[in-house]
Amino acid sequence: MNVVPVNEAVSTETADDSRIDGNLTQLEYLALNSDFNLSDGHARQELTPGQGKMVGELPRLWAEAVVRPVEEIERESHRAFFHLLGQHSYPGADGRVLACYSSSVAMEIFARALVTEADAIALVHPTFDNIPDILRGVGLRLVPLEEDVLHGGDVPAELLGSVGAIFVTTPNNPTGRVLSRERLVRLAEQCAEHGVVLALDTCFRGFDEAGQYDHYEVLEASGCRWVVIEDTGKLWPTLELKIGWLVRSANVGLPLAKVYSDILLGVSPLVMLMVKRLSEDAADGGLRDLHEFIATNRALVRANLHDVPGLTFVDPDSRVSVERIHLGDRSAMDVWAALREHNVYLLPCGRFHWADPSEGDRMLRIALSRSPASVDVATRALRSVLMGD
Incomplete structure (x- = not known):
């Protein structure tokens, strides 16, 4: 055939x-x-029923989105979403959370920023193929990081020395494997030691309580350069109305805000209010x-x-x-x-x-x-x- x-x-x-x-x-x-x-x-x-109630409130949410400051709506939206999933230490007060149309857009922004200083990235294997496609699309060379190696102990020093970043999906798609707190602590330490950016895709975090320990507490304490991509789109049937959050460390040193501004101005405050309400219902x-x-x-x-x-x-x-x-x-x-x-x-x-x-x-x-x-x-x-x- x-x-x-x-x-x-x-x-x-x-x-x-x-x-x-x-x-x-x-x-x-x-x-x-x-x-x-x-x-x-x-x-x-x-x-x-709770989600249907939110849909019934859309005219009110629309009216609210028209009159309220966007920054205030966005702050309430990401606070409700991140706290729902146990991420109480996320840096929501100093402009380090960027709202994107989707997690793929957030990933594209990260990739375009990373390639300004690195030519190679280690990527967990296996994982959903749009991640390697996006990373390759900006010219990055991909180095496989097998799941058993990632979860089994220290990442080899020679691998860390050959790349500018490590990209991990946790929980992983399609395997469902979750990076434990202990492994994240050590991986972040290794990345800090080698000056490597640690990127996490946590789009399936909401399904597994094992992945809902406070990642940002670990990352902020490690001193490593990091980026996290979060996503609302896998949790709720909202007809593709969703947000991908791009979160970064203060010392990340990548032009993420500049690349972000090249691609979009922001996401709809109506969608942000929907995410806030859905997060409250989920909680x-x-x-x-x-x-x-x-x-x-x-x-x-x-x-x-x-x-x-x-x-x-x-x-x-x-x-x-x-x-x-x-x-x-x-x-x-x-x-x-x-x-x-x-x-x-x-x-x-x-x-x-x-x-x-x-x-x-x-x-x-x-x-x-x-x-x-x-x-x-x-x-x-x-x-x-x-x-x-």
Whole structure:
């Protein structure tokens, strides 16, 4: 079967377009109109009653956003969000928190600033492929930092000496692994010793309490140069209305504010007020309910697939809103193509393994921030495909 470039496949349905050679976001794009899109990791479940109440308040929030100072709204918004997730030491009072349209925009700003002083960066492996794509896109050379090395002890001195920064996703997407407080303390110390910038992507922090210790307390005490990217978009089904926060140390020494001003002026104060209200609702029990919702959908996936021969669940302790499965000797792209015939979309994992895609060729990722009915139908279809029914 021929491989069709995504830019052709998106616009033209052909007999050959079930096999796609594209990045993960392009594959996710193909799934957007499906009722059984378990592809992208964005929140697409139904609104809870508390979230629905916030939607009902939008006219009032709009009127409030029109008259109040933007700086005041922004300060209240990031305080509510960061405190919800245990980040009480974040530097919210001295202009070191920049609001972006998304975490990808924040990442682009960081990459463009970093390349002014460095030509190489160590990146956790595996992780979502738009991160290496963005970093490579500004001309940075990527050095793989395997998860087992990252979590197992000190990062090798020779690696630290060869790069200008280390980039870690915690909790990681797709594995769900969380950098412990102990490991963050030591990693920050090593980065300070070598003059290396430590960058953290914490976009899935809200799903795992193990990742909600106060990272900023650790980072500020370490003296290292650091950047953290936070994200509201994975938690709440807000139709892509979200904020990516770009937070930096006082001594980071990178032109982040200048690059930020090259790209945007700021985000909508209406979205900031939405994030504030959603954070307050989450603090009032909504976050606990979200954890239970994701756990229920994960259990549903495992129940529907538990007896499929050769299939294993790769991340048994994961708490994030995605679930990986290993297909045994089956090709993930073959299964993806077969599922597409049923209008069901999961995500093949090859490109998560950006330094060696073959490592993910027999794995699929299932998004769990969906209605239980969609998860049930999609995983039953997957079971049928795998069992040859």
